[in-house]
Each structure stands twice: as structure tokens, then as C-alpha cells.
Amino acid sequence: MVKETILTGIRVNGELTLGNYLGALLPMVRLTNKYSAYAKANVFVPDLHAIITDIDGSLKANLLKSIKYYLAAGLVITPNVSIYRQSYIPAHSELTWILNCFANMGEVSRMIQYKEKGDGKDSANVGIFDYPILMAADILLYDAVYVPVGKDQFQHLELTRNLAERFNHRIGRDVFTLPVATAEQAKFMGVKDGICIRDLQNPEKKMSKSTAAENSKIMLSDAPEAAAKKIMSATTDNVSKVQFDMFNQPGISNLLQILAFIRNQPLSEVAAGWAGVTQYGEFKTAVAEEVKGFLIDFQARVAEISDEEVLSALENGEKKASKVAETKLYEVQRAVGLR
Ligand code: TRP
Numbered sequence: 001m002v003k004e005t006i007l008t009g010i011r012v013n014g015e016l017t018l019g020n021y022l023g024a025l026l027p028m029v030r031l032t033n034k035y036s037a038y039a040k041a042n043v044f045v046p047d048l049h050a051i052i053t054d055i056d057g058s059l060k061a062n063l064l065k066s067i068k069y070y071l072a073a074g075l076v077i078t079p080n081v082s083i084y085r086q087s088y089i090p091a092h093s094e095l096t097w098i099l100n101c102f103a104n105m106g107e108v109s110r111m112i113q114y115k116e117k118g119d120g121k122d123s124a125n126v127g128i129f130d131y132p133i134l135m136a137a138d139i140l141l142y143d144a145v146y147v148p149v150g151k152d153q154f155q156h157l158e159l160t161r162n163l164a165e166r167f168n169h170r171i172g173r174d175v176f177t178l179p180v181a182t183a184e185q186a187k188f189m190g191v192k193d194g195i196c197i198r199d200l201q202n203p204e205k206k207m208s209k210s211t212a213a214e215n216s217k218i219m220l221s222d223a224p225e226a227a228a229k230k231i232m233s234a235t236t237d238n239v240s241k242v243q244f245d246m247f248n249q250p251g252i253s254n255l256l257q258i259l260a261f262i263r264n265q266p267l268s269e270v271a272a273g274w275a276g277v278t279q280y281g282e283f284k285t286a287v288a289e290e291v292k293g294f295l296i297d298f299q300a301r302v303a304e305i306s307d308e309e310v311l312s313a314l315e316n317g318e319k320k321a322s323k324v325a326e327t328k329l330y331e332v333q334r335a336v337g338l339r
Pocket of ligand 1: 134
């Protein structure tokens with residue numbers, strides 16, 4: 001049984017799709033709940049990371065909403081769980097500076113996220129470049145070993161390991177705990193290729209909140225009735241079989257996935273229940289009803305959580321996390337001769 005610290009970053013998102021919810025948020029919440037019974041779990045909002053791109057005054061409200069979504073998805077805050085905002089714990093920024101002095105331009109320049117967003121542009125802000133070092137600080141301050149993230153963040157995790165190893169080597173002792181390698185992280189998360197909910201109109205593509213077509217995506221804030229209509233108008237095929245076959249029937253397979261994940265039932269079981277059905281109308285109605293029911297419940301749960309409740313959980317978590325972070329920072333400061 002895992003005893004090491006688990007650390008999860010909650011991205012501040014304005015709005016989430018049903019795909020983000022079922023594919024990323026819910027698995028993260030389930031994983032955290034499962035392990036926080038035995039291990040320490042840090043759940044935090046990287047708000048300093050958020051200002052790299054979005055400075056429009058919406059951060060505070062979006063941050064509260066993101067946390068409410070996690071709580072409504074079932075995240076349980078126990079004494080083992082600390083929930084906090086990165087910017088409320090100055091040790092994150094301070095450790096970033098120290099780690100900057102151990103990182104080299106070459107390795108950081110090679111990070112894909114930087115290459116895609118900032119490389120070669122004179123106007124790119126330095127924050128985009130330094131992003132992975134701040135992320136390393138987020139992890140190393142708490143001796144976190146399991147850091148469930150999407151594949152797009154694996155490179156940053158490997159950089160974190162390299163920095164920690166280099167630091168320990170130069171100092172001559174293990175100041176930092178290394179998070180496990182990405183292959184092992186993937187195993188810990190228990191996902192092979194992740195769950196991918198598709199675009200309702202173009203099921204070959206992933207459901208994305210940036211898609212202009214409203215009918216293509218379901219947002220967590222959609223009116224439940226409207227969301228049901230979107231399911232009814234989802235693209236299917238003319239095979240006349242309700243079965244899971246992502247290659248030949250991506251639309252029907254996507255709807256089966258949505259049904260299975262909302263019900264938290266194995267896909268094979270859900271698919272077996274529809275075997276032999278040749279009319280899509282009946283099947284789509286069932287999925288539409290399920291999505292509608294889910295949204296009604298979920299939105300009611302979100303509405304029940306007050307801002308005050310979230311803020312008090314954060315303040316509590318920040319007290320606990322600060323202690324751990326400050327102790328580690330002091331050790332690092334001593335190691336490099338600042339103290
Ligand atoms: N970069 C992560 C993302 O985009 C968010 C994040 C910041 C994070 N710091 C982290 C995730 C530390 C895990 C650990 O999803």
C-alpha cells in the first residue's frame with residue numbers, strides 16, 4: 001500500500017467540459033480519495049502558474065469555482081489532505097529561484113510546452129520559460145513521490161527528477177526526495193491511454209472546450225435539458241448496432257463511454273446491456289437522460305458549496321502545508337549556504 005505523499009495540481013479553468021470532468025477531474029479525485037486514507041495528499045492550485053497566460057481579473061472567481069468542482073466531484077478533505085493555493089506559500093517562489101540556479105538553459109529550452117508557446121518569440125514572457133522549475137518546486141517542497149498528471153506534463157516530471165538528483169549530488173546528501181519515474185506514475189494512475197471523451201459532432205476528435213460548435217461539447221454549466229438535446233443530436237452511423245468499436249463506430253462508442261463513466265460501471269457491462277439493440281433512438285434517449293440527471297445533481301452539489309467553506313478549507317490547508325514547505329526550504333537554504 002502506498003504511503004508516500006501524493007501531490008495533485010488543480011488547474012484553474014474557467015469552464016470544464018464533460019470530457020474534462022470524466023477524463024481528468026473525476027479520476028484524479030478518486031485516486032486522491034483512495035490513497036489519502038493511508039498517505040498524505042496535497043491538493044493545490046498552481047495560481048502562480050495561472051498568471052503566465054491569463055491576467056484578466058477572473059482568477060479569484062475561477063479558482064473558487066475549480067475547487068468547488070473538485071469538492072462536488074467527491075474530493076474528501078480529511079486530516080491527511082492539505083488543500084492550498086501556491087501563491088499563499090512563499091516557499092514555492094523562493095525554492096524556484098534556488099532551483100533556477102541548478103537548471104541549465106539547454107534542458108529548460110527543450111521542454112515541449114515552452115517550445116510550443118514561447119520559443120523564438122521575443123515577446124514571450126520569462127514565466128513561460130521558468131514554468132517547469134516552479135512546478136519542480138511545487139513537488140520537491142513536499143517530498144511528493146506520486147504526482148498524477150497528464151502525459152503532456154511527463155517531461156516536466158522528468159526534469160523535476162533530474163534537478164533533484166543534481167541538487168542532491170552537488171550537496172552530497174539527499175535533501176530532496178525524487179518523485180518516481182513517469183512509467184511508474186502511469187502505473188500508479190492506473191490508466192493505459194487515459195479516457196478520451198469525443199466531440200459529439202465529430203467523434204474522431206476529442207471533446208474540447210475551445211470548439212466553436214456548441215453542439216459538439218457539453219459544459220458542466222450547461223442547462224441539463226439543453227445537454228440532453230446535444231446528446232440526441234450527436235453524430236452516429238448506420239451500422240445499426242450498439243457496440244463498442246471506436247474505429248468503425250466512434251459516435252456510438254463515445255456515447256457508451258459517457259454512459260459507463262457517469263454510472264461508474266465497466267464499459268463492457270454497459271455495452272453488453274445494449275447488445276442486440278438496432279435502434280439508436282432508444283439508446284440515445286438513455287444516454288441523454290443519464291447526462292441530464294448527472295448535470296442536475298452535480299450543479300446542485302456545486303451550488304451548495306459556499307465561498308466561505310472553500311476559503312476556510314484553503315486557509316486550513318495553507319497552515320499545514322506552510323509548515324512542511326518552510327522546513328524543507330530552510331534545509332535547502334542551509335545546504336546552499338544562505339543560512
Ligand atoms: N503544470 C500542471 C498542468 O498544467 C499544473 C501543475 C503545476 C502541477 N504545478 C504542478 C501538477 C505540480 C502537478 C504537480 O497540469
